[in-house]
Amino acid sequence: MAGVGRFAAFLGLWLVLSGSDPAGLVVGLAAAALAARISLRLLPPAGGAVRPGAVLRLGLLLLRDSLAAGLDIARRALDPRLPIRPGLVPVPLRLSSGRDAFRLVASLQPGTLPVGMNAEGRLLVHALDTRLPVAAEAGRTEALVAAALGRDAPHG
């Protein structure tokens, strides 16, 4: 049940924010129930069960890429020659649902920032250095996001 899982997640969030004071817990339970209801309306579950192993791998990738992205930016910003070549790279998306999750991950990866879709339905990614293999990297991330969300692995 997606609703139960979300309720538990919101309640966990409440406990972290407010502590487990019993008086507050009543409000927390109500707030978590309401938040779970609203989230089901705004973001209906889209089939496929979340796979913990793949989520863990995605989390580790995110940590590693955060480090790489920060170092990359620091290196380019502090280099007197300012070695950047910004530009837009169209990336074909195979993921139909879970695109927002993919875009969030991509925005935290080194040198890429999704901007929007173009007329051909491709995701435009702003690359800080267009010489880097932006599309290939995005494809790998997309496959990992699809696996984490329990979607069919995109083929092609």
Add this chain to the structure above:
Amino acid sequence: MIGALQGLGLLAAAAGAGFFLAGTVGLIRFPDTTSRLHALTKADNLGLGLVVLGLLPFAGSLGAALKLLLVWGLVLLAGGTVAQMIAARVRGTEPGA
């Protein structure tokens, strides 16, 4: 006297501050809005992550430590989302973006 963990924490927080500085240099030096967004989101993500990591030994309780990690997570979520919205907004208004 501070413990070894606290000492490591201070080092991590100092490194985090260094990334905030580098991100700010990028913000000033990069030529267009979208490139500047890269500098902000990436450097601040890592900078804040290191500051949070560095503060964990000083948190004193599990609740406070979880709260610190939650702050980092929320900033990642907000930063990654807002950067894309700003990038979409400026798209086409300047060359190369």
